[in-house]
Amino acid sequence: MKLTSKRIVVTGVSSGIGAETARILRAHGAIVIGMDRNEPHLSLDHFIQADLSHPDAIDAAVRQLPDTLDGLCNIAGVPGTADPQRVAQINYLGLRHLCAALLPRIRAGGSIVNVASILGAEWPLRVDLHKALARTDSFADGQAWLAEHPVPPESCYQYFKEALIVWNALQAQPWFLQTSVRMNCVAPGPVFTPILGDFVAMLGKERIDADAHRMKRPAYADEVAAAIAFLCADESRWVNGINLPVDGGLASTYV
Amino acid sequence: MKLTSKRIVVTGVSSGIGAETARILRAHGAIVIGMDRNEPHLSLDHFIQADLSHPDAIDAAVRQLPDTLDGLCNIAGVPGTADPQRVAQINYLGLRHLCAALLPRIRAGGSIVNVASILGAEWPLRVDLHKALARTDSFADGQAWLAEHPVPPESCYQYFKEALIVWNALQAQPWFLQTSVRMNCVAPGPVFTPILGDFVAMLGKERIDADAHRMKRPAYADEVAAAIAFLCADESRWVNGINLPVDGGLASTYV
Numbered sequence A, B: 001m002k003l004t005s006k007r008i009v010v011t012g013v014s015s016g017i018g019a020e021t022a023r024i025l026r027a028h029g030a031i032v033i034g035m036d037r038n039e040p041h042l043s044l045d046h047f048i049q050a051d052l053s054h055p056d057a058i059d060a061a062v063r064q065l066p067d068t069l070d071g072l073c074n075i076a077g078v079p080g081t082a083d084p085q086r087v088a089q090i091n092y093l094g095l096r097h098l099c100a101a102l103l104p105r106i107r108a109g110g111s112i113v114n115v116a117s118i119l120g121a122e123w124p125l126r127v128d129l130h131k132a133l134a135r136t137d138s139f140a141d142g143q144a145w146l147a148e149h150p151v152p153p154e155s156c157y158q159y160f161k162e163a164l165i166v167w168n169a170l171q172a173q174p175w176f177l178q179t180s181v182r183m184n185c186v187a188p189g190p191v192f193t194p195i196l197g198d199f200v201a202m203l204g205k206e207r208i209d210a211d212a213h214r215m216k217r218p219a220y221a222d223e224v225a226a227a228i229a230f231l232c233a234d235e236s237r238w239v240n241g242i243n244l245p246v247d248g249g250l251a252s253t254y255v
Helices: A016-027 A055-062 A084-105 A123-135 A139-148 A153-179 A196-212 A221-232 B016-027 B055-062 B084-105 B123-135 B139-148 B153-179 B196-212 B221-232
Strands: A007-011 A031-036 A046-049 A069-074 A106-115 A182-188 A243-246 B007-011 B031-036 B046-049 B069-074 B106-115 B182-188 B243-246
Touching: A007 A016, A016 A031, A016 A069, A016 A221, A055 A084, A069 A084, A069 A221, A084 A106, A084 A139, A084 A153, A106 A153, A106 A221, A123 A139, A123 A153, A153 A182, A153 A243, A182 A221, A221 A243, B007 B016, B016 B031, B016 B221, B055 B084, B069 B084, B069 B221, B084 B106, B084 B139, B084 B153, B106 B153, B106 B221, B123 B139, B123 B153, B153 B182, B153 B243, B182 B221, B221 B243
Parallel strands: A007 A031, A007 A069, A031 A046, A069 A106, A106 A182, A182 A243, B007 B031, B007 B069, B031 B046, B069 B106, B106 B182, B182 B243
Antiparallel strands: none
16 A cells, blocks of 8 residues: 555554554554554654643644644544543544644645444434534534533444544545545444443443344454555545445445 | 455456556456456456356356456446446346356455446435345346336436445345455446446436536546455455445535
8 A cells, every 4th residue: 555654643543443553554654643642552653642632632732743744543532431521522523623733734635534433324313413513613612512412421422423424424525625635434343452342331232242143253453454544545545535334244234 | 455466357357447457456466367348458367258248158258267266346337328238237137147156266355346336326215126136146037026127227327336236235244254255346436437428428417517516526447446456455354345435525425
């Protein structure tokens, strides 16, 4: 894959899919600037410690980044077992804030990749709500809209993954037409990562057992990372605004 | 992309997306066996001349193939300006027949890629019909079902692309669980190929003008081929049962 010398920011770089993405990008010659709350235990070209749940912290991290970039992989995320406020802030509002802050620095031909989830597949059921939230244009406006349209805490993970898929679809083409920067989502199914247990707790035994008969196994994080790397690479240069399932076929069994 | 020494059959190899796919696969070290009605004007490892509209002709071509393969790219297709019978036969019934005939020869880890279209995006409107057709399990049974459920000739291209997307989604996971062979679709938007003019004639000026404001330009065939090559390569090994849009963001503007 053509990634040589591309300068790419990877959030959530210290574990799971983020760490594997950094490894693959660097193996293909990219320059990886990692961000995470936690210290990384892998080689990176640069690392910025940051909690991406608040715009001030994000802005502080952004100030430490170079003026020109070739890509951004938004992989940081918390599971549905976390505080629902943090789910909204990290998985959606903060992600949007970071994209908007970095877009002016990403060169034409660059790429943004957002990690959604197979659990966002039911976005068409609530598409009008998700479009309304997508139209808010700052972290604070989004938070104000959410205060008026509260999300059930038990399904907040799914809700904000759906919202991310819809925002990605609405925002990608306007940005691409203006800046020639592409933006896409990846939608992993179950993945062997440090937070797999949180998903089992969140979804319950019935759904886990039903899915187990429909798939071979959870993905290895590097299998998801390989698809993220493709979306960063020049080989995907005409892929924009999509949500790419990387689930070993699981989602197709629900068609 | 990891494609070295993979033995891949490419239909529709003599022009457009098929020719570009062969070029990219071979540039990455794959062994390409091309099939087409017309003579190719590019280097291939082997070429079989065949009209893929009839099971006997497909079976005759299959007899000339090696016993083990790593992939199949179903790129042969005719536009909606062709005879509707040929659209059904080449774009759907023959494609399925070739997949079923070659599946036992494709090694674990191998990949089938089917070229669908952005024009198949409305499959959910007719999903029950498409599922019923998908359940027919031979070329002849499919033809008999179609005789009882006739397709309007003016929309037969869209209909069989929708049907292909649904069949792909239903068939991919059972095959993957049994054989570890993946199967996916690619859905190009407008592409600069020898049949671009046929699409303009088929869709009419109004749709063409509406789409023109929603995209940068038609794709180059090599941009679609790069995504097909990814789906053949080991980098996509956990991608299965999906329909990957390669349309420069056009489909996302209809969310």
